[in-house]
Amino acid sequence: MKNLGNLKYFLGIEVLRSEGGIFLRQKKYILDILVETGLIDCKPADTPILVNHGLQISEEAKLADQGKYQRLVEKLIYLSHTRPDIAYAVGVVSQFMHRPQKDHFEAALRIVRYLKGTVEHGIMFRKNKHRGVYGFTDANWASNPIDRKSTAGYFTFVEGNLVTWRSKKQKVVALSSAEAEFRGIRSGLIEIL
Template identity: 80%
Template sequence: MIITGGDTEEIERLKGSLFQEFEMKGLGNLKYFLGIEVLRSEWGIFLRQKKYTLDILAETGLLDCKLVDTPILVNHDLQISEGAELANQGKYQRLVGKLIYLSQTRPDISYAVGIVSQFMHRSQKDHYEAALRIVKYLKETVGHGIMFKKNKQGGVYGYTDADWASNPVDRRSKVGYFTFVDGNLVTWRSKSRRWSLYPVLQ
């Protein structure tokens, strides 16, 4: 169980109540949980999945790969093409599943992962190569993560964008958003959606 909050006295009271009801003990400050490393400093808390990323590189045989600067090509034009060579379905789904979990601390790959995850049901060779490109990008950025800084900046801010019906097959748009709370990134997502046009009544 992870307990977090800003009131240390209340946390201690909660822990005391839990210890009375259940056979459990405190393990101190959180350092590692489900593949996520928690690093503390005077500036705040840093979350990363370095070991998890290295495991992906090792599993795909890309520890010594050539580096790439971006997780996906600009104007990638990925789609399901008739007659194209199929990828190994199980292998593809396993890799993309791992990348989806990694994107919890890596907002920089969320768009690319969102693209390759669209082809889980019928993955083709170029889709698998696009997923491997994300892994190659990870080699150069293996220590990256997300920082929650201690600061006095208040407020909640959100940003969003869309590429407006870029998918040539179903005319879906790619939509992305992220939000900040007190200056720290807390949510982000990239997904496909279909837009509906409604008449404006006056």
């Protein structure tokens, strides 16, 4: 075995070290996506997805190129390993991989336009005085207009550093917002435990 020194770049993830801690980002990976999609000179979007986006499969909508859509969404899924800010939006667009339509492709491109303005973002791991494990959860109620399932999300901190995050559609239909929240709390607690 040979010691190559401190890790600097691995599988598209840059590892930057400083006295403050370790910073992970995927700047080159984002720039490659921008070039591939032709959005390198685009105007950045303020958010990765529109509020109350209402994305669904419509019978009369025009279909998008399935292969192109799947390649883009797969890259966005990999990018979400260091970008918790796009996790929800990527989860939404990944629901339409089997039959992408023009609106779905536009939503995926909006995520790319958001990345254009946040190319330097990533995750920082610091040495700090916070001790313990903390978790935060949230859920919306019946947000999917097709199956009326809720979406729940959580993120956890270990010693003050963000280590896990997830946004996922719940498996069953919640009968109230309280039930959706409790199911979201359950997911967060399972992760913490």
